[in-house]
Amino acid sequence: MLKLALPKGRLLDDSLKLLASLGFLDKNFSSDRKLLQRLNNFEVLLVKPFDVPKYVEKGAAQLGIAGLDTIIESKADVYHLLKLPFGICTLCVAGKPESQSFYERASHLRVASKYPNITFEFFSKRARSCEIIHLSGSVELAPIVGLSDIILDLVQTGQTLRENGLVVFEKVLESSAVFICNRSGYRLYREEILKLISSLEGIY
Numbered sequence: 001m002l003k004l005a006l007p008k009g010r011l012l013d014d015s016l017k018l019l020a021s022l023g024f025l026d027k028n029f030s031s032d033r034k035l036l037q038r039l040n041n042f043e044v045l046l047v048k049p050f051d052v053p054k055y056v057e058k059g060a061a062q063l064g065i066a067g068l069d070t071i072i073e074s075k076a077d078v079y080h081l082l083k084l085p086f087g088i089c090t091l092c093v094a095g096k097p098e099s100q101s102f103y104e105r106a107s108h109l110r111v112a113s114k115y116p117n118i119t120f121e122f123f124s125k126r127a128r129s130c131e132i133i134h135l136s137g138s139v140e141l142a143p144i145v146g147l148s149d150i151i152l153d154l155v156q157t158g159q160t161l162r163e164n165g166l167v168v169f170e171k172v173l174e175s176s177a178v179f180i181c182n183r184s185g186y187r188l189y190r191e192e193i194l195k196l197i198s199s200l201e202g203i204y
């Protein structure tokens with residue numbers, strides 16, 4: 001039986017709607033508290049978004065749905081089977097408007113982010129030195145209180161940035177949900193996985 005890791009949070013509702021529309025999940029599925037459920041041809045694992053790529057890479061689940069941002073950040077060695085049309089957002093560098101000129105000329109920056117690996121790669125490619133301050137939430141607060149010069153974070157509508165007096169300085173990565181697969185799981189369940197992907201491709 002295939003195991004499918006789904007992310008709790010912003011991607012879950014769209015993931016469930018997609019799978020239900022294809023008949024892979026039924027109305028008895030509960031996204032409340034039970035973290036492992038057996039339905040139809042799947043065992044569904046509900047995990048934190050940043051953990052989905054690791055569950056799939058390590059074989060605890062053969063399949064998963066995760067944001068491209070979390071996949072890249074995790075450095076998980078998984079197959080990217082299909083880009084999905086939801087969870088669309090952009091990783092951006094942002095800060096206070098009065099800090100933009102400093103950002104453009106500074107040789108060293110203090111950057112607050114939930115994405116230390118992406119942050120390091122982004123600034124390394126530009127030969128810019130930075131101190132990465134790894135936060136797990138409320139990243140927008142960091143430049144306001146002087147913890148960092150800038151942030152590198154996800155932006156969807158930009159409303160949270162505006163409410164906190166921040167603006168986008170630069171785009172880093174366009175992200176959306178991605179269907180991913182464990183490498184050995186693909187070999188073992190190839191026929192079932194290809195059937196699932198074919199069904200998904202048929203509705204886009």
